[in-house]
Amino acid sequence: MLAELLGLVAPPRCCLCAQECGLREQLCERCESGLRGLAPCSTPVPGLDAAWSAAPYEGVARDLVVALKFAARLPLARRVGAVIAERAPTDLLEGVIVPVPAAPARRRWRGFDAAEGIAAALSFETGLPLGRCLRRSQGRRQVGRPRSERLAAPPRVRLAGPPPDAAVLVDDVVTTGATLGACARALRAGGCGRVVALTFARSR
Numbered sequence: 001m002l003a004e005l006l007g008l009v010a011p012p013r014c015c016l017c018a019q020e021c022g023l024r025e026q027l028c029e030r031c032e033s034g035l036r037g038l039a040p041c042s043t044p045v046p047g048l049d050a051a052w053s054a055a056p057y058e059g060v061a062r063d064l065v066v067a068l069k070f071a072a073r074l075p076l077a078r079r080v081g082a083v084i085a086e087r088a089p090t091d092l093l094e095g096v097i098v099p100v101p102a103a104p105a106r107r108r109w110r111g112f113d114a115a116e117g118i119a120a121a122l123s124f125e126t127g128l129p130l131g132r133c134l135r136r137s138q139g140r141r142q143v144g145r146p147r148s149e150r151l152a153a154p155p156r157v158r159l160a161g162p163p164p165d166a167a168v169l170v171d172d173v174v175t176t177g178a179t180l181g182a183c184a185r186a187l188r189a190g191g192c193g194r195v196v197a198l199t200f201a202r203s204r
Ligand SMILES: [Zn+2]
Pocket: 014, 015, 016, 017, 018, 019, 027, 028, 029, 030, 031, 032
């Protein structure tokens, strides 16, 4: 009701390109169509049983991640979670959804955690339980570091609660897989048997 009334005053705008879009939609038809044109991809990551991404990190997918991270828009996290739920292979949608933890300082600074927002949306879409059982210790940022350095010094991740038997790690972007690998090691050390990862975008 409120959305309809507001729609009369100011037509809803696409979160990415500011074109008019449908009521209750986050993206316009053109951006949705750009997203549909990007194919999902799987990449082996050491320590994981499977790692799948809904799209390559390019075009609309990249714009979406940037908007999500830097404008901290929760409705966009819902759209991203829904895209993962629509596209992910069903055999990977089994277990407990575990968001990849952000470094503490980053989280405080933004007040919004993209991975956690996407994980909550994916849990809502799939009905799978959400388990925030990982924490990240303060360490050097991964972003902006050379690939070799990232792989040599992955972030420190520890358990903050009992891990599930099967975990579905969720993050916005995977690059080297070093962070996912560190999460998988912490989960397996606690007795988790199966670890897969679903990310929105795959960067190279
Ligand atoms: Zn748009």
